Amino acid sequence: MIRGRVQQGVVLLDDPEALPDGTEVSVRPLKSEADGSNAGQGKPTVGRALLRLAGKAQGLPPDASRNLDHYLYGHRKR
Template sequence: MTYRGRVQNGVIVLEPPAKLPEGAEVDVAPVEAPDDEPTWYEVFKDIIGKAEGFPPDFSRNHDHYLYGTPKE
């Protein structure tokens, strides 16, 4: 069985309803931090600045070009 918890003031505090007998031996394995995930720049770096054929004001007036709303 796996229990989850957090370190508080140097002590591992298990989330309820974890109940272990006093003196129980446990193995502790820290959960990997999600900093291994790529940043948004890393995900999209190959396509940044590659859009072609759009009007120069597309970023400001994309709703106009997509849905016909008035231009800003």
């Protein structure tokens, strides 16, 4: 992995001789130092997306998480 920083809209590599001139690259920003957020990520992570659903299910038996296989497939309860 080659690292660098953006200065005035130009990416300056830590090792300027790491890539020959004309090499096509793709840049993925790491963490934004200004606000501590993940820069360049438009979509939330799967974990954050699922966290929004936590506690929303209604009408489930109180032991649904423990006995999920019973309710889905008819296995014996634990």
